[in-house]
Amino acid sequence: MGAGTGRAGPAGAGAGATGRRGEGMSEVMDLEALNYDLAQEVVPEWWRKLLSCMQCGTCSATCPTAYAMDYTPRQLWQMIRLGLEAEVLTSRTFWLCTVCKSCQVRCPRGIRLTDTMVALKEYAHRQGAEVPELLVTLGETVLQHHNISGDDNKTRLIWSQNLPDPPMGVNPLRRTAEVVYFVGCVSAFYPRAYSIPQALVQVLDRAGVAFTTLGGEELCCGYPLYVAGLGERMAELARHNLERVRGVGAKRVVFSCPSCYYAWSHLYPEMMDVSGLQFQHATEFLAEVLTGGKLPLGPVEMAVTYHDPCDLGRKSGVYDAPREVLRAIPGLELREMESSGVDGMCCGGGGDVEIADREVTVSVAARRLAQVQATGANTVVSACQQCKRTLQEGARKNRIRVRAIDVVELLWLSVQTADQIAEDEQAVGG
Numbered sequence: 001m002g003a004g005t006g007r008a009g010p011a012g013a014g015a016g017a018t019g020r021r022g023e024g025m026s027e028v029m030d031l032e033a034l035n036y037d038l039a040q041e042v043v044p045e046w047w048r049k050l051l052s053c054m055q056c057g058t059c060s061a062t063c064p065t066a067y068a069m070d071y072t073p074r075q076l077w078q079m080i081r082l083g084l085e086a087e088v089l090t091s092r093t094f095w096l097c098t099v100c101k102s103c104q105v106r107c108p109r110g111i112r113l114t115d116t117m118v119a120l121k122e123y124a125h126r127q128g129a130e131v132p133e134l135l136v137t138l139g140e141t142v143l144q145h146h147n148i149s150g151d152d153n154k155t156r157l158i159w160s161q162n163l164p165d166p167p168m169g170v171n172p173l174r175r176t177a178e179v180v181y182f183v184g185c186v187s188a189f190y191p192r193a194y195s196i197p198q199a200l201v202q203v204l205d206r207a208g209v210a211f212t213t214l215g216g217e218e219l220c221c222g223y224p225l226y227v228a229g230l231g232e233r234m235a236e237l238a239r240h241n242l243e244r245v246r247g248v249g250a251k252r253v254v255f256s257c258p259s260c261y262y263a264w265s266h267l268y269p270e271m272m273d274v275s276g277l278q279f280q281h282a283t284e285f286l287a288e289v290l291t292g293g294k295l296p297l298g299p300v301e302m303a304v305t306y307h308d309p310c311d312l313g314r315k316s317g318v319y320d321a322p323r324e325v326l327r328a329i330p331g332l333e334l335r336e337m338e339s340s341g342v343d344g345m346c347c348g349g350g351g352d353v354e355i356a357d358r359e360v361t362v363s364v365a366a367r368r369l370a371q372v373q374a375t376g377a378n379t380v381v382s383a384c385q386q387c388k389r390t391l392q393e394g395a396r397k398n399r400i401r402v403r404a405i406d407v408v409e410l411l412w413l414s415v416q417t418a419d420q421i422a423e424d425e426q427a428v429g430g
Ligand code: SF4
Pocket: 052, 053, 054, 055, 056, 057, 058, 059, 060, 073, 074, 077, 106, 107, 108, 109, 110, 111, 113
C-alpha cells in the first residue's frame, strides 16, 4: 500500500482545530469504515488481535509520553483500523514511544502494543516516510562505526584507563574465559557512565570471577537499530558478537546494560542459535555471587529508592535481583516509590526518544524524579547506565536535588568500605 492511499476517516479524524490532532474522532465504531489492509501490512502476525481493540484508553492513560504525541496510542490503533495510512505515517506518536511496555502489560485485550509501535517505525522506513533526522544519523553511525557515539570502536576500553589496578580480563584480555562481560556502548563511550563498568570489573575481580571483556572486538548489540525500526540491520552485529563470545569459550554473558541484555536474550535467539549460553544482567550474577559469601560488605548508611529500568523489569521480568543486592548492603535503607516493579514508570530514556525529542525525555524524567522525592530519599539507584544518565540529566535540567547511581556502584562502595574497615582493624591490631 502506498503512502496516502488510506481512505478518508470519519469527521474529526484528521487535524483538529483544537488541541491534539484527532480529538473529536468518532467514538462509535462504523464497521463499514474498517479497512484491514494497513493493519495487515504493519503487523502481519497479530493484525487480527490489533483489530480487537475496544478503545478503552488504558494504553493512553499509562503512556509516559502520550502528552507529547499528536495522536494518543488509542487513537493511533483506531486510525490503523480505519486504514488511514497517510495520517498514521505522518504522526510522530510512534517516534515518541519509549518502548517501555507499560501499555502492553495493561491492555485488557492482550495486544502487542509496544511491538506494534516498533513495527510502525519499521513500516515508516519501508514506505519511505519522513524519519526524524537524528535517528537516521544514529542508524548510519551504528552501522558505520559499530557503536552509538561514532568513536573509534577500538577505544572501547577507554573507561578502564584510570583504574588503579585494571583486573585481568580488561587489561590484558583473557583468551579464554567462562564469563564475558559485555560492556555496551553507553558505558564504553559516555564518560558519565564510566564509573559503572569500572565498579563492575572491580567487584568481579574481588569475587574471583575469571571473566573477560571483548575489548575493541565488541560491537553495539544492535538494540538502538531495533528501537529505531531498523531491526533487520542488527543481524550482522549480532552474529559478530556471538562469534566472539563463542571464540573465548564462554558459557555466560553478563551485562550492565539492560538493553544489551534484552537484545541478547530476546532478539538474538530470533536470528541465530544461542544454545549453550546463559545471559544474565549484572545484578542477577551478583545476587548469586553474594549468596556464595564471596564478597565482604561494609556499611553504606543511606536511604535510597530503586528505579526499575523498563528493559530489565517489565521487558525481562528481573525485579528481585537488584533489590536483593541492595538489601545485602548493611546500613542501606531501600524505600519503594509510588510506582515500582511491573508498574514502574519509565524514566523517558528509552526507545531513542532522547534523540527524537530531548525535551520529552527531560520532562518524563522530571515526573519520575518527583516520585523519587516523595520517598524522602535523595538518591535513586538504577541498574542501567541509560537510566542513570537520563535521571541525572533530568535532575540537572529541572534543578531537582536527587543523585542517580547504579546498583553496581553502591555494591563496590560497600566492598571498599569493608576493605577499609579490615585495613584499619589490622593497623590497630598490628
Ligand atoms: S488498552 Fe488495549 S483495548 Fe484498550 S484502547 Fe489500548 S489497545 Fe485498545
